[in-house]
Amino acid sequence: METVRFLMIGVGGMGREHVRRLLQVPEAEIVALADPSAAAIEQVTERFPELKNVAVYTDYREAISQANADAAIIVSPHSMHFEQGMACLDGGLHVLMEKPFVDGSENAERIIAHAEIVNKHLAVAYQRHLMGPYIYIRELIQSGELGKINYICAYQAQSWLKGTTGSWRQNPALSCGGQLNDSGSHLLDVVLWVTGLEPANVSAFIDNRGSQVDIDSAVTVRFREGAIATFNVVGSASISWHEDVSIHGDLGTVLYRNNKIFVAKEGQRELVEVSEELPATSDPNRDFVDLILGRVNEAAAPSSCGLRIARLTEAAWKSAANGGQVIHL
Template structure:
């Protein structure tokens, strides 16, 4: 295979981001666009004139039936991911999905098993798995430079409630959840991916702030092995996205302070900023997925199993919050 031909399902703002990245990959070809919004299809072609002759469909099923393709990128409201993903797998395509994968852990397990039965790759577009600072951080933790991880504190603040008002993201039938399930899923994922810790039990307090979905979440996690973690997801903040994640081990500490990585290794009493030129080269989920399909790597940067883990953790947090913060065992 010299080219990986893609069907793009969903070409709104984030869908166009995926298009832009794929157009920069020589081995990738966009074979079809699919979106029920004619305006979105027209905007995609306006922004990317090289797609002027690419077929566009209002119904993704027509795109699948009429297009010779190898893979699909799904960037649609969360509740639609399962149906679309299963259809793509049935059509013989590899599938890259935007986060948070599919709605619920049962559906996640179902589509993972189906992808395995179809012998197709299924991955989630968690881009931090291919970004230099996080690759560096994960390597430090996995090599044991911080020792045994004892405590993790993860914080994310964003004016998510205000920015998504009136959109599908605050419609539970389409979004399947609020900030914790949306931007917050990146925060949950990066902690589990960097540390390899397995959640054992979850206690949560969540406030919807008068909306139909979760907005502000305080989540405490006990991990196998005794580590403790706190996740603070603030969707009602007045600021743009800000993140702060700290990993405390018995030999050292790592702090990710909104794009700055600081590490105190064993014997250091103060963390030291890591220069950008020390980080591995960054990539993106689309390029990574092309390389996977071409057989240049054995596993996706963020395989579907990552989506399953986050679904289980998020569900436990919702269940706990609905029951007054009761500890929920995973």
């Protein structure tokens, strides 16, 4: 195989971002678009004129059977991911799934097992695994320069409540959860990925701020290795975006501040901004093409990442529903 033929399932806002990325990959070809919204199809073909002659389907099942694709990218409302993903796998397609993977850990386990049975790749579009600053932090921790990780403070603020008002993202039947399950999913995932730590206990307080879904979440995690983490996911913020991650080891500290990195290694009392060249940044679409073509052995964010975040998120919701009760994973 020299070219990977893609079916796009869902071409709304984030779907168009996946289209943009794929069109920059020489070995990728978009052969079909599946979306029940005529407006979404019109918007994506207007933005990307090269797609005007691509096959269009309102039913993703017809697209799977007729498009002659090798792989699918699923960017539909969250509650649809499992059914669509299983159908794609049964149709012989590799699947790249937008976060937060599928609805719940039980479905995550089921689709992961099914992908193994049909021998198809299944990955999650957690793009932070391919961002230079976070790759640098992961490598720094893996090198042992920070020593044993003791404490993590992760913070994300976004005008999510206001920005998603009236959309499917605040409809629990479609979104399967709120900010913690949406943008917050990236924050949970990247901390687990860069540190390699395994959650043991979770406690959380959550406020829906009048919405049907979670908006502001304060989540505390004790890891099996002994570290403690606090996750602060603020969906009611007035600002468009801010993300901080602070990681403290017994030998050093690293801070991520909106793409800037500050480090204090052993013996240093003051933080120093990292000025060296960071690892190259890529994206999940380029990575998935490389995976299918056999250039890499594993996706940057394999499906197991989606499963562990589903388990952690479910534990946080359960804890908050029970007054902050500690939930054991």
